[in-house]
Amino acid sequence: MGQSITFHKADQLKKKPDAGQLGFGKYFTDYMFEMDYTLEKGWHDPKIVPYGPISLDPAATIFHYGQEVFEGLKAYRAEDGRILLFRPNKNMERMNQSCARLNIPKIDEKFVVKAIKKLVAVEQDWIPNQPGQSLYIRPFIIGTDAALGVHPSSMYKLLIILSPVGSYFGNSMSPVKIYVEDEYVRAVKGGVGFAKTSGNYAASLKAQTKSEELGFDQVLWLDGVEHKYIEEVGSMNIFFKIDDEVWTPALNGSILPGVTRNSVIALLKHWGITVKEKRISVKKLFKKAEKQQLKEVFGTGTAAVISPVGFLKWEDHVIKVANGETGKLSKKLYDTLTGIQTGKQKDELGWTEEVKVEKEKVTE
Amino acid sequence: MGQSITFHKADQLKKKPDAGQLGFGKYFTDYMFEMDYTLEKGWHDPKIVPYGPISLDPAATIFHYGQEVFEGLKAYRAEDGRILLFRPNKNMERMNQSCARLNIPKIDEKFVVKAIKKLVAVEQDWIPNQPGQSLYIRPFIIGTDAALGVHPSSMYKLLIILSPVGSYFGNSMSPVKIYVEDEYVRAVKGGVGFAKTSGNYAASLKAQTKSEELGFDQVLWLDGVEHKYIEEVGSMNIFFKIDDEVWTPALNGSILPGVTRNSVIALLKHWGITVKEKRISVKKLFKKAEKQQLKEVFGTGTAAVISPVGFLKWEDHVIKVANGETGKLSKKLYDTLTGIQTGKQKDELGWTEEVKVEKEKVTE
Numbered sequence: 001m002g003q004s005i006t007f008h009k010a011d012q013l014k015k016k017p018d019a020g021q022l023g024f025g026k027y028f029t030d031y032m033f034e035m036d037y038t039l040e041k042g043w044h045d046p047k048i049v050p051y052g053p054i055s056l057d058p059a060a061t062i063f064h065y066g067q068e069v070f071e072g073l074k075a076y077r078a079e080d081g082r083i084l085l086f087r088p089n090k091n092m093e094r095m096n097q098s099c100a101r102l103n104i105p106k107i108d109e110k111f112v113v114k115a116i117k118k119l120v121a122v123e124q125d126w127i128p129n130q131p132g133q134s135l136y137i138r139p140f141i142i143g144t145d146a147a148l149g150v151h152p153s154s155m156y157k158l159l160i161i162l163s164p165v166g167s168y169f170g171n172s173m174s175p176v177k178i179y180v181e182d183e184y185v186r187a188v189k190g191g192v193g194f195a196k197t198s199g200n201y202a203a204s205l206k207a208q209t210k211s212e213e214l215g216f217d218q219v220l221w222l223d224g225v226e227h228k229y230i231e232e233v234g235s236m237n238i239f240f241k242i243d244d245e246v247w248t249p250a251l252n253g254s255i256l257p258g259v260t261r262n263s264v265i266a267l268l269k270h271w272g273i274t275v276k277e278k279r280i281s282v283k284k285l286f287k288k289a290e291k292q293q294l295k296e297v298f299g300t301g302t303a304a305v306i307s308p309v310g311f312l313k314w315e316d317h318v319i320k321v322a323n324g325e326t327g328k329l330s331k332k333l334y335d336t337l338t339g340i341q342t343g344k345q346k347d348e349l350g351w352t353e354e355v356k357v358e359k360e361k362v363t364e
Numbered sequence: 365m366g367q368s369i370t371f372h373k374a375d376q377l378k379k380k381p382d383a384g385q386l387g388f389g390k391y392f393t394d395y396m397f398e399m400d401y402t403l404e405k406g407w408h409d410p411k412i413v414p415y416g417p418i419s420l421d422p423a424a425t426i427f428h429y430g431q432e433v434f435e436g437l438k439a440y441r442a443e444d445g446r447i448l449l450f451r452p453n454k455n456m457e458r459m460n461q462s463c464a465r466l467n468i469p470k471i472d473e474k475f476v477v478k479a480i481k482k483l484v485a486v487e488q489d490w491i492p493n494q495p496g497q498s499l500y501i502r503p504f505i506i507g508t509d510a511a512l513g514v515h516p517s518s519m520y521k522l523l524i525i526l527s528p529v530g531s532y533f534g535n536s537m538s539p540v541k542i543y544v545e546d547e548y549v550r551a552v553k554g555g556v557g558f559a560k561t562s563g564n565y566a567a568s569l570k571a572q573t574k575s576e577e578l579g580f581d582q583v584l585w586l587d588g589v590e591h592k593y594i595e596e597v598g599s600m601n602i603f604f605k606i607d608d609e610v611w612t613p614a615l616n617g618s619i620l621p622g623v624t625r626n627s628v629i630a631l632l633k634h635w636g637i638t639v640k641e642k643r644i645s646v647k648k649l650f651k652k653a654e655k656q657q658l659k660e661v662f663g664t665g666t667a668a669v670i671s672p673v674g675f676l677k678w679e680d681h682v683i684k685v686a687n688g689e690t691g692k693l694s695k696k697l698y699d700t701l702t703g704i705q706t707g708k709q710k711d712e713l714g715w716t717e718e719v720k721v722e723k724e725k726v727t728e
């Protein structure tokens with residue numbers, strides 16, 4: 001797959017949105033990347049084309065049997081002008097794990113990272129540079145076979161679209177309120193919970209809207225078998241500071257293995273803090289809180305980076321965490337991660353990759 | 365929603381496929397039904413248009429968060445020329461149950477049945493009339509909001525497409541071989557198993573292809589919690605004749621409530637046969653087989669109607685059912701159901717609805 005990526009120039013470029021109005025995933029850039037798969041040719045015809053509608057047969061697999069995987073990562077504009085990606089190889093590795101579960105043919109991870117870099121280089125003027133802002137990168141693959149009857153598709157499309165974004169939850173460092181869901185279930189062992197696939201999110205909407213109606217920001221999922229053990233938040237993994245240790249649910253097949261989760265664990269260990277990946281019962285957590293041992297709670301994810309949790313509700317029990325404020329460790333993790341991501345802080349763990357505009361420049 | 369359905373004439377009609385070559389879901393008719401939803405207008409602009417590609421923004425919800433529901437039913441051509449639908453109201457009722465779980469706005473069930481009838485009337489020449497053949501009807505709804513960030517879509521599209529089909533498993537009355545899946549899980553209570561939504565099918569592909577590699581036709585799913593209790597087959601509900609009784613797994617929130625299942629239960633009761641909807645452990649089932657009490661096994665679904673099971677494998681245990689042949693009760697159910705569906709047999713339970721071509725005729 002050492003294929004060259006062709007470039008199709010747009011007739012007209014869009015007006016860029018106001019830096020203050022970005023929100024999350026509302027605006028899309030001028031170009032997108034596209035690549036097709038057929039049984040005969042494998043992945044082929046990689047190209048950067050003007051952003052625009054895709055046209056599919058109404059019988060396409062994606063509309064009926066949901067064969068889909070996606071990823072989410074960001075490009076950051078450093079103060080010195082460099083463009084940085086944060087561990088893009090990790091996202092591509094996960095994309096292939098998702099593909100394997102969803103019967104989607106594997107991608108060449110290195111080639112797709114290259115495609116991301118080319119696309120970002122083309123769209124460099126779209127990378128916002130205010131604190132908390134970045135260019136969100138969304139690669140996704142859909143099955144496009146036009147045939148009914150449940151079967152793995154024989155044709156696929158991989159697309160990459162870009163969206164300049166602000167922070168996911170408005171002001172990302174203001175603590176969120178979380179509701180422990182005890183009726184609806186997100187995933188179960190043997191299912192697709194560890195994969196980044198659309199069905200997981202469709203299944204989560206009901207609980208998410210219920211939690212919002214009750215005045216909460218996000219849902220904390222429990223395991224699907226016993227409804228006792230903590231899994232993750234809507235689009236984040238979850239961490240608890242218990243006295244001087246940090247606990248997070250172990251990867252058990254039903255939790256998404258977050259890139260931010262992995263990075264937070266590495267950073268904490270790097271700092272000499274004890275991290276325990278384990279099965280955590282919600283009962284035990286609330287006991288720890290009662291005994292004043294629960295010092296901080298935070299979510300981790302590409303969109304929000306670190307999102308402190310100020311308030312937790314489970315059945316009739318409520319916990320106010322860290323007095324409803326952002327804890328010290330949460331703040332330090334946020335500052336360090338965003339520091340590394342934006343090139344302000346030394347990248348000791350070798351996590352960033354530069355997008356070289358000259359080198360990545362595509363010929364027209 | 366007493367809206368009138370507009371009709372857009374196609375420039376050219378397709379050549380119809382050979383009656384002997386239909387297969388399942390490979391050919392589509394000349395027209396499709398389409399209707400849009402926005403928060404302001406609700407469901408609006410119902411129309412019958414030439415079958416053709418739909419064009420969507422690459423950020424559309426369906427490509428990322430999988431908000432989708434679908435249905436499947438059939439139109440039959442009776443010997444006397446009448447066109448019959450089988451319990452279309454049941455499918456629309458289930459579609460709304462699926463919508464409720466997936467945060468999709470409800471449809472007007474009666475109106476969509478009317479739309480189905482109009483579309484089938486327009487496409488009446490596409491209804492095949494050989495034994496086992498019919499016109500498969502696939503209504504589906506997709507979220508079309510062009511915005512990232514997990515949220516329920518504010519825009520939707522409902523489409524109905526039609527496909528002339530033969531029997532689902534080739535010769536539908538030759539018994540199938542079934543593999544009891546003990547690793548992968550289809551659904552769990554609190555999830556979306558009872559809804560007809562694409563994510564359930566995406567999650568099932570891995571086990572389905574595994575079973576095919578092992579030489580089986582279909583997977584029999586166990587419950588997601590204990591991996592002990594029988595749920596359903598890939599795209600069918602499952603029934604067991606134990607001595608003179610018939611058992612089928614009770615609807616428990618993770619099984620699709622099949623229209624054929626419901627009809628089979630009603631027919632059996634009508635015939636004075638005891639039907640038990642209960643929790644059935646796979647262990648108990650295999651014990652019953654050992655004691656020669658398991659007389660017949662069959663799947664039920666719109667596509668295959670009744671599909672006898674000749675062979676079951678669970679871990680190291682194998683059962684040959686009814687000597688690998690089609691049991692008497694399975695045959696009687698198949699003949700009765702297809703008899704009612706095609707107007708050959710008296711419809712004592714009032715299940716069929718006629719599509720009146722003159723009345724449903726649309727103005728151009």
Ligand SMILES: Cc1ncc(COP(=O)(O)O)c(C=O)c1O
Pocket residue numbers: 072232233234235236237256257258259260261300301302303
């Ligand atoms: C369900 C879920 N869990 C966790 C995460 C966090 O993963 P990452 O840190 O790779 O963004 C995400 C979002 O990406 C998610 O959707």
Ligand SMILES: Cc1ncc(COP(=O)(O)O)c(C=O)c1O
Pocket residue numbers: 436596597598599600601620621622623624625664665666667
């Ligand atoms: C998972 C599943 N179970 C059962 C069925 C049978 O339902 P029905 O009889 O309504 O076709 C289907 C197919 O429609 C299905 O997809």
